[in-house]
Every structure is written in C-alpha cells, then in structure tokens.
Amino acid sequence: MNIVVCVKYVPDAQSDRSFRDSDRTVDRDGVDGLLSELDEYAVEEALKIVEAAGEGEVTVLTVGPEAAANAIKKALQMGADRGVHVEDEAIHGSDAAATSLVLAEAVRKATGGTPELVMTGMSSTDGVMGVVPAMLAERLGLPQVTYASELTVGEGTVTIRRDGDTASETIEASLPALVSVTDQINEPRYPSFKGIMAAKKKPVEQWGLADLGIDTSQVGLDAAWTSVVSVTKRPPRAQGQIVADEGDGGSRLAEFLAGQKFI
C-alpha cells in the first residue's frame, strides 16, 4: 500500500515562540524548528503498515518555508521513502482552509489522483487546531477517520479505535481513506545512523503553487477567513497569595476560592 503522510514543521516548543510584528504570523525564522511530534506518530504508523505488508511506499508531504525541508528529512531518516515539499512565498500566512487546499492538490499530484491511504497527526503542536485532517478529507472526497489510537488495515478497509472520554469507538471505513492518529497509537522510532545516511539518497520533490494549479489569490494571509488583530504575551505568573493560618485558615482559603469564583 502506498501511503501519503502529511507533516508539519513547527517551532520547537522548548524555545521562546513569538509572532512577527509586521503581520502577526508565527515567527518561524527566529526559533529552531522540528517535525511536529504529533506527526511522528503518523509517520511511524505508516512505516509499520508498509513494513508489515512487505510492499508499498511512504511519501511524506509538507507545506511550508524552506526550513520545513527538515521535517521531511527527519521522516526520511526514520524510514519514509520519498518527500514532497510544497513551498511558495504566496502560502505565507495561510489559514487551515487554504493549507488543506494546497495539501489536497499535492496529495492528488503525488498519487496520480488516486491516494490509497492519507495519514496525519491529530493536530499540529503549534497551531493545535486539529481541523486540517477533516478539511483535507473533505477536499479529497475521502472518508475521514480521525483520532485513531489503534489502526488495522484489512481488505479494502481500515479500522480504527477512537478513545473518547466515556467510551471507545471502533470505526471502519472503506479505502481509500484519511486517518489522523493520536499519540497513543505507537512509540515513534528514532532514526538510526543508517537511516540518516540512507535519507540523503531519497528523492524530495519541490513544488510551487503553479505546479499544483492553485491561484495565489486562494491562499496566504489575504485569503484567510480569520485575521489576527493583536497579539499579547501571556503575562508572567504572579506570585501566589500566602495565607498564614491563625486559626481561621480554612475560612480564609474558602473566601479566596470564592473570590476567584472557583467555589
């Protein structure tokens, strides 16, 4: 089976993330980036499916600036077979809807119009919207099977387990389909040095919007359905209030909590 895994290059959550003053988009230049950790689970699951089947190919697809090539590189080091990097100045500032449009056209082009299985993480670790998988499935006309914590590929079907707050659902869909996976589904492998060396020889295609037949007016900051008006840093945590117990500690605690509308 041939699988396309959509991945995102995100700012490292360990570093100080910020927004650009000019257009209030995420500043991706000033920080180290990496393959979104939630997408590693999708890459791992795709590799496991292909390894178990003994045939097929894993294609990693990303939409993002030049540095996003590092996300593809990491996935290739883990064992994916080839990469597709869609990069275009005009894409900067795209919202989820526009991103899903670019991804959909890229999936079509990468698979000759007939994807077998498209996989994604459950959301990105930076935007954390979690809507792109659904939008992408809609654009591709595929069944969307989201939040998979377990996945089995059968004859022409894919079956997943989705864990909710109160129940676990078993969901089956016909293939081709789109599956998004949670961080419960597996334990992503580390690249090996062998994988690092092998990755250098794997093909990575570079496409722009023109290659995908997408008009620049459909994407970017101006086409976004929402706009960011202002950005405020989360205020530093203020020092807590210390209640010295002079026999009335209990009632003063309750007073404090009631004052904060906790009780």
Added chain:
Amino acid sequence: MAATRLMPTEEGQDLIDLTREICDKELRPRVDEAERAAARDESFPTEVFRTLGKAGLLSLPQPEEFGGYGQPYEVYLQVVEEIASAWMSVAVGVSVHSLTAHPVTTFGTPEQQQALLPEMLSGDQLGAYCLSEPLAGSDIGSMTTRAVAEGSGGEPTAYRLRGRKAWISHAGHADYYTTFARTSDEEGRGLSCFVVPADAPGITFGTPERKMGLHCDTVREVMYDDVPVDASRRIGAEGQGMAIALAALDAGRLGIAAAATGLAQSALDLAAGYAQERQQFGRPIAANQGLAFLIADMEAAVTSARATYLHAARLKDAGRAYSKEAAVAKLTATDAAMRVTTDAVQVLGGAGYTEDFPAERYMREAKVTQIFEGTNQIQRLVISRHVLR
C-alpha cells in the same frame, strides 16, 4: 546551553542532532533514578545501550567494511561528549565498548575481523576490556593472568586462561571479554590479547564494587578458571599484547577526555542556570563578580578541555601520531571536570551538597576520570617522556 560545535560533515551534524534527541528523551529522564537505584541494587541500564545500539551509536568509529559507521574520531568523540552531558555512566560504557573492539579492528587478521566484528559491532552486543589486575594497575607488565598454550608443537591450537582481572566495566553484562594474559615470562613482552566469549566455561564474576559514583557502570572482578579459548581468538602475535593494549588505550583516553568534557559541561550549565535564578541580597547571585568570574573560569576550562581532545582526534583521523596529545587531552579534560564539578557544588551552595540537585553526583563521577584509563600521574609520565626524549 548546548555546546557550540563545528562538525566536519553534514552527517556529523545529523549524528549530533540524533544524539541530542535520544539524550533528551531517553537518558536525561532516567539518569537520576537509575544512578540512585544502581547504588542500591547494582542494576545495569541494558535497555539504554540497546537504544543506542539500534540507533547505531555503539559502533561509530569502526570502519564500514566491518559493520561500523566509519566516523572520524572528531565526530565520534563529540557524540560521546553529548551522551556524557546526559549520563556519564553510559558515555563511559560507550567508550569502553569502543575500546574492546579496537584490538580486532586494528590488529586482527581479515578472517578474525570477518568472524568477530559483525556481532561485536551489531549494536546488540557490549564488550568488556580486561587489562587491570588487583596487583597490576598502572604497571601492566606485572600481570599474572596466564594463557597456557595447548597443542603439540608448532602453533598452539588453543589456550587455557587462568587468573583474575580487576576493575572490569560491564563485567557480568558483557557479551565478550577482550582479555590480556601472559603467554611467556618476558614481563611486558610476554603478553597476548584474546577475545573471550561471555559463555566460555570457567568465567566467573566477583560482587560488584561499591563505588563512590558512576553506579550504572557495573565494575567487578573477572575470574578465569582454566577458560578454554580457541587460538583463532588470539588477536595479534604472542607477545604483542602490550602494544595492542597501549594502542587501544590511546584511543580510549580520548573517549574518557570527551566524556569528562560532557560531564563538566552539564555541571557548568547547572551552575550557570542556578546562579541566574538564585536571589540573595535582592539580586541574582550571578550579579556578584566573584561568582560570575567563577562561572567564566568554568566555561574556559570546559572549552579548553574540548579543544584538547578535538586536536588529538584530528591528528588521529589524519593518521598522525597522537599518543602525547591523547594524554594531554585526558589530563586536561579530567582535571577540568574535577574542578568544574567541584565549583558547581560551590555555586549551588548548600543545595549543591544535597541529592536534590545533580551537582554532588557530577562531582563524585568526575573523580574517577582522573584515575581510570591511566591515572593522571601516568598521563604526565607519557607526556613528559614525549617532550623530554
């Protein structure tokens, strides 16, 4: 703060990135508890070595034709340094393991390399290096472990090893024991080198040493009671053992220098972070020049330690003599580690003296680096002999 590195190749940088990721996700979360537990129950981090082996980090410097990854020492040692900055015991283990394969890669016949190296370098196996004895430490030539030749006349077909080795890292956990033993009475010229499989009959182990630190580096005596070893497992000629041991030690010293540098780096990072957070007299203690200069000296010590081992590594990679430079690196880096870790405890004050922070562990771990793989007195002997010849 991660050390600034200038890697000679892109794959070298990729390796550092991979090492840092594994250190952050697998080593750092485990080290404190594992070291504490090993002090009580002598447990050994087998799983961590498996992870490193799978990633290819246990066979970086060995040639590709033998199943290694053909990385220059300049790259391999920086990987060891990164591992040490996360977990010193494991870095020492990686260095020791590398040492155990050195005789075969350097002095083995093509047949021996083909027979032994694929498994030794597979990443699944761990080696032990059996040189020291209770009464033969720095004075290797006085060792008494014997390898008695078997076979009638001509080349021996097998040997029987009898004796006792001391201070052996990985003893009881290793898959093979690179062992030096006496094949004749000619002191230093009477030693030979053997690769003994762990399941050879007659090998037994002492109880693990109760050490001051580096608890996850299990160290015991290895006893050989007429252990049969096939002649095909003798590396090099009879009597060549001393030369083989010393050549491996030159390379091994660089591993220890790199590990000591990584240990010093984490002590520095800990101290610098603490000094900027800890407030006294209404300002961070780092605002006091007396303390800031201490931090500056620590940084200078770490940076110069790194420079000495990288210099020796580049000489080795270029095929030049590097014995003196390896001794300089081992001396400089381990003395730096001792000073920097001691100063880190000082910067943290009372907190540094408690087990709530790793500073005291770093200090205990640093001490042994001045002792093993040639005491720093022996390093000075090596250096002075090179300079004064």
